[in-house]
Amino acid sequence: MTIQWFPGHMAKARREVTEQLKMVDVVFELVDARIPLSSRNPMIDDIIKQKPRVIILNKKDMSKQSETDKWMQYFKNQGFFPVQIDSKHGKHLGELMKAAQAATKEKFDREKSKGLRPRAIRAMIVGIPNVGKSTLINKLAKKSIAKTGNTPGVTKKQQWIKVGKELELLDTPGILWPKFEDQAIGKKLSLTGAIKDSIVHLDEVAIYGLNFLIDHDPEKLQKFYQIELAGDDEVVDLFDQIGKRRGMLKRGNEIDYESVTELIIRDLRNAKIGNYCFDIYDEMKDGLYETKEH
Ligand code: GDP
Incomplete structure (x- = not known):
């Protein structure tokens, strides 16, 4: 999917994600394992703030393992819960579930100690275009839900997808804009298919x-x-x-x-x-x- 981003789109995308954030316990930030840093939204930390975050290095099947491992460690050191998966072939989704549990443990322990009943973890996926958001949603849902090629700003009614007993996922991913300011990043985004050919x-x-x-x-x-x-x-x-x-x-x-x-x-x-x-x-x-x- 390719999108031409204008400031209006960015503001709207941010607003939508901020709205959806209120409904979830944890954010799944999806990045392309071939460019784990360059495929992040430039304002992601400002947008997500303190909400527990699992960073998903997707498309691990196409990246170099030793590098992916270094980025995993980097994200871990930053206090995130990273996992590396291959959404296309549905690999390592179990690790994603474990990371979601680890990321929300504190909150759920707190709820338990207050006598609240156990419940499913609520999550949403965010990321720049083409990192595999729809593919992952469909794999987790075990059916085709998110249309590959959805556009930011097109609001539709959101629904929860049940993933086993332990997870509920918003069926609409938060689509955020990529980094534009750096030439090298632009080339990397193009090399991985994340941005439109005519931009670079x-x-x-x-x-x-x-x-x-x-x-x-x-x-x-x-x-x-x-x-x-x-x-x-x-x-x-x-x-x-x-x-x-x-x-x-x-x-x-x-x-x-x-x-x-x-x-x-x-x-x-x-x-x-x-x-x-x-x-x-x-x-x-x-x-x-x-x-x-x-
Ligand atoms: P979205 O724009 O973030 O929703 O990305 P899509 O889900 O549409 O995926 C973009 C492209 O990446 C599609 O061609 C997918 O088949 C492909 N893709 C997604 N996840 C993976 C993965 O883990 N491995 C590989 N090899 N391809 C993937």
């Missing part, structure tokens, strides 16, 4: 992707496209090599750069070349702890 320059995204592979997995890059890295290659030389290998040529035997660009982006988005996490913890960690506490 695709050639820059493909170059970013190729440079990432040169730095982090040059062997796979060479093997996958059957190309040779000479060490002093300009990244554009690689476009030529890939274009020739794949026969992506225009009339006059010129390389069809548009097709090569699309190919590289598609292969990265679909994790065809390998499983990558584009937010690299060790490269980002210095800036992390300067941000304010939630």
Whole structure:
């Protein structure tokens, strides 16, 4: 799904989430495990405030495990309850339930000590577009409820989905806007399919992707496209090599750069070349702890 965000949309999205927050015990903040930081809404801590939060690193099947583990630890250190799951194939949903229980334990213990009857945990999902909110809702509901491709600002009657005896989930996810301000984040969002192709320059995204592979997995890059890295290659030389290998040529035997660009982006988005996490913890960690506490 792609959305053009205007300030009005953002204000409305925020208002809606703030309203829904009152109804839940815990928030499931969904992020893309391939970009656990870059796929977060920039104001998420301001919006969610002190409400217990499970951070769900979704699409774990497409990310690099060792990086995902580092981000899990990071979120844990921040006082959140992180889990890594694969919504598409319904994997690790049990861990999500356990995290929801851990996140709400204090509140439920308090209720119990006041003599209140045990009840299901109430939760809602929030996140930027395309992180897998609808997919997760449908998996938890075991049927198709949330339409993939819903738009912010389109209000509909909310309902609770019963997930076993212990969880009730709002059937409408809170859709929040992504980070826009940073060029690198924009490219990562594009590489994972979170933002509209026309917002970013695709050639820059493909170059970013190729440079990432040169730095982090040059062997796979060479093997996958059957190309040779000479060490002093300009990244554009690689476009030529890939274009020739794949026969992506225009009339006059010129390389069809548009097709090569699309190919590289598609292969990265679909994790065809390998499983990558584009937010690299060790490269980002210095800036992390300067941000304010939630
Ligand atoms: P939403 O905009 O946040 O509701 O995202 P969707 O639920 O529409 O999912 C966006 C895309 O990501 C769809 O093509 C899903 O099939 C895919 N997707 C969602 N979760 C996963 C996952 O855990 N693994 C993989 N590989 N794909 C996923």
